[in-house]
Amino acid sequence: MSILKVENIYKxxxxxxxxxxxxxxxxxxxxxxxxxxxxxxxxTLLRCINFLEKADGGVISVDGDVIFDASDKSKxxxxxxxxxxxxxxxxxxSFNLFxxxxxxxxxxxxxxxxxxxDPNYHANKKAILAEIDEHAKELLxxxxxxxxxxxxxxxxxxxxxxxxxIARALALKPKILFFDEPTSALxxxxxxxxxxxxxxxxxxxxxxxxxxxxxxxAKNVSDRIIFMDNGVIAEQGTPAEVIDNPKNERTKAxxxxxxxxx
Amino acid sequence: MFxxxxxxxxxxFKTTFNIFILTLLFALPLGLIISFGSxxxxxxxxxxxxxxxxxxxxxxxxxxxxxxxxxxxxxGTWAQEAxxxxxxxxxxxxxxxxxxxxxxxxxxxxxxxxxxACYFSEIFxxxxxxxxxxxxxxxxxxxxxxxxxxxxxxxxxxxxxxxPPMSNEIITLVKDTSLARIIMVYEIIWNAQKYIxxxxxxxxxxxxxxxxxxxxxILTLLFxxxxxxxxxxxx
Ligand SMILES: Nc1ncnc2c1ncn2[C@@H]1O[C@H](COP(=O)(O)OP(=O)(O)OP(=O)(O)O)[C@@H](O)[C@H]1O
Ligand SMILES: [Mg+2]
Numbered sequence: 001m002s003i004l005k006v007e008n009i010y011k012x013x014x015x016x017x018x019x020x021x022x023x024x025x026x027x028x029x030x031x032x033x034x035x036x037x038x039x040x041x042x043x044t045l046l047r048c049i050n051f052l053e054k055a056d057g058g059v060i061s062v063d064g065d066v067i068f069d070a071s072d073k074s075k076x077x078x079x080x081x082x083x084x085x086x087x088x089x090x091x092x093x094s095f096n097l098f099x100x101x102x103x104x105x106x107x108x109x110x111x112x113x114x115x116x117x118d119p120n121y122h123a124n125k126k127a128i129l130a131e132i133d134e135h136a137k138e139l140l141x142x143x144x145x146x147x148x149x150x151x152x153x154x155x156x157x158x159x160x161x162x163x164x165x166i167a168r169a170l171a172l173k174p175k176i177l178f179f180d181e182p183t184s185a186l187x188x189x190x191x192x193x194x195x196x197x198x199x200x201x202x203x204x205x206x207x208x209x210x211x212x213x214x215x216x217x218a219k220n221v222s223d224r225i226i227f228m229d230n231g232v233i234a235e236q237g238t239p240a241e242v243i244d245n246p247k248n249e250r251t252k253a254x255x256x257x258x259x260x261x262x
Numbered sequence: 263m264f265x266x267x268x269x270x271x272x273x274x275f276k277t278t279f280n281i282f283i284l285t286l287l288f289a290l291p292l293g294l295i296i297s298f299g300s301x302x303x304x305x306x307x308x309x310x311x312x313x314x315x316x317x318x319x320x321x322x323x324x325x326x327x328x329x330x331x332x333x334x335x336x337x338g339t340w341a342q343e344a345x346x347x348x349x350x351x352x353x354x355x356x357x358x359x360x361x362x363x364x365x366x367x368x369x370x371x372x373x374x375x376x377x378x379a380c381y382f383s384e385i386f387x388x389x390x391x392x393x394x395x396x397x398x399x400x401x402x403x404x405x406x407x408x409x410x411x412x413x414x415x416x417x418x419x420x421x422x423x424x425x426p427p428m429s430n431e432i433i434t435l436v437k438d439t440s441l442a443r444i445i446m447v448y449e450i451i452w453n454a455q456k457y458i459x460x461x462x463x464x465x466x467x468x469x470x471x472x473x474x475x476x477x478x479x480i481l482t483l484l485f486x487x488x489x490x491x492x493x494x495x496x497x
Contacts (some may be wrong), residue, residue: 050403051402052399052402052403078407078408082405082407085402085403085405086405088403089403090399090400090403092396092399092400094396096394096396096397096399096400097400098397098400098415099419099495099496099497100418100419100422100495109404109414109415110401110404110405110406113406113410113414114405152494152495152496153495154495154496165400168404169403169404172404172405
């Protein structure tokens, strides 16, 4: 069974139709990259899946459970949305770390707030909080930031900030991790360190959806590639199919343009 | 004489200080609530609150003091008169007729709190609206509730941003307390003015400046200290 199933997502902003029926599925442990020119609707698609935008049409299921159905408004209370959101982690282009918290606190804030809802919280408070700290330190070690636990975001480079935000997203053990152009705000030298982290996550079989303009990286790390054009999926398949032998004219044009730039 | 004036001014300053503290205590939380109203998605509430802020900020505090102090009494007398002459009647008129002037100090604090809450609310609104949307979204995708996002993520950043304009407004409040004597609440300036009439002395009036300067100096240091405390992070 697919871990994520997206069916016929529609989204419009005022008059412009940004997503015009997008459907795809992915399996557990898969890495899916989404390519496409600027304005094709990649960010909007991610935002519709993780409830930062409300799609106008379509159905989204996780592990076979429908978590969003545009035609069925009954399941959409704030609490339902919140529960569904916990299936997903999100890494933003602009990091969005919390400036007033240090690195460790950035990672532990959400898990600690969530732990309070655990009925055993008061009985085992110490143990639960210690475990969250432990897990956070482990994650920060995995992204190579063990030395920076006490630093504040303003004291870190862009690459380090983005690695914190990856650890923060992983702290809630999401089923699927989304990246929206995780390296576009970074210098080329810093891009490498993020790509390395994402690659290591792929090796640990973490299910990921990555919107990126790094074609070489996408080809290398992904199991499958989606190419979006003007609000629809123009082409999808393995990296070998989509990047090395594109069938769609728009995909060819896009890949040509990118390779000229590089 | 000097000692006597000093003590008398100190007495007046106590009132000044009480007005200041009580106004702050109530106007800060009320200002936060008003700022939520002025950002409310319900258009009716938003425009109602915005109109209210416009009226309060658009008229002098001195006038508001007079309205709050004398207004209810005037309405009460007018309603009684109207009932007596048979011009109007009914439950509402009966209720209005029961209105009478507030106790002086209460009226004073009421007017100050409303006035300052409106100014504070605009500072809060500016602070809250300046926090990038990404902060809310990051909290939301981490499964935080709206309330958690506001109190755990946004509020501290708002506080840091609004300290400079807030300290300005609070220092203005120190000096606005001198308006209290309009409705005969005897704060420090009134106590100094007494000496002009009774002894023909002008210097006690100038002497009040020392109190204001000292107090504002302490506040300035305090705000400087808070700013420094919050300097460990940048927004
Ligand atoms: N909140 C919004 N209000 C109005 N229009 C929007 C909004 N968000 C996105 N759009 C429009 O939707 C279209 C798709 O935007 P989107 O950000 O999804 O593209 P993208 O594929 O992520 O592009 P990029 O590669 O530049 O990030 C664009 O035309 C954009 O202007
Ligand atoms: Mg985008």
